[in-house]
Amino acid sequence: MMKNLRLLFMATALLAFFSCSNDEEWNQPEEFMGTWNLEEMNYTAVSSVSAYGETSTTTTVGEGRDLDVIIEFQQNPNGYHTSGSYIIDMKVDYGGMDDVFDSDFFGIDREEMFPSEVSYRLEGFMQSGDWEIVGDNVIRVHAEGSEPSEAIIREITDRILIMDFDHITETNQGEMKTTNEIQGTYTFVR
Template sequence: MSKLVKLCMVLFVVTSFVSCSTDDDGGSDTSASLVGTWSVTSLDYEGTTSFDFLGETINTSFEGVGQNLDLDFTFTENPNEYTAEGSYDIVLDFTVNGMSETETTSVDNLQQVGTWERNGNILSIDGEIIDIDLDIPVGDTTGMSELTILELTETTLRLGQDVTEEVTEEGITVSITINSEIVFSRQ
């Protein structure tokens, strides 16, 4: 079961971010500046996977919730860079072919650096934001990840991402759907 959890987590890392649904609420303000230091106040995601191997299919659903959040992001301009520092826990509830389990993963001493670009309500970032040590190779994880700015005011930043991917490695085809949201408050 732990390899399955790790595969879910690696696919989560492939998407570069975390959390719930990115449904557009239509009226959210996104006009404030991204530059500054932001503390993560909420980190949630949910999704499904389907593993096809030698004609057998394994379906999973999962929901991850951030706890013990002590994670800060700082965005600077000229150059457009970000740093992420801190720690957090992810409580992952998942169901595999009808069997449910809960696992907690702790990330301590996270220190990441990358670049960012903003085009309207799309925030493109590079680098690894979530640092989880996994031993399962999955696809190409390089390049920019696009997140939707759902809300950006002087005090609140809310980012979301909906991802649907299919990856085939070593005869295993994995289809994944993740809906994620991360909420920050300005320090």
């Protein structure tokens, strides 16, 4: 279950690397050309699964640590490349699962089956690809084999780049509907 939750989160997070909108105008791509180091990463994800009239909601708060990740933006052609690894620490609230299962669920400890705190070391940040400016402060990235995703550039100077993302995905498989809402921030420095 946790492996599937982790894979679902990572797939959604990779798709959600960028998404949102902002009123401030930004159209100076030369400001972010070059290499940036990931200094801070955090997000909140709310996942709901509905099936046969029942809905289960899980909230995950994630924070990156041991961030050894770089992203390099290039122009003409507009491309980006990422490399590195990091650890993501997640605190998970299973939305009432504590009440559903007692401490011995089919011989498995509830905390073992549904841990409330987990950490994963992840190699690679996201796939490399191309980028384009699509509006006020909005940058869209596209990696081969994935859907384009967008982010708001909240702040950019010669030393700091802060991007916010807000991404929603929905999938339907027969009687089961899954919705993931992820909001987060990446802070890069030079």
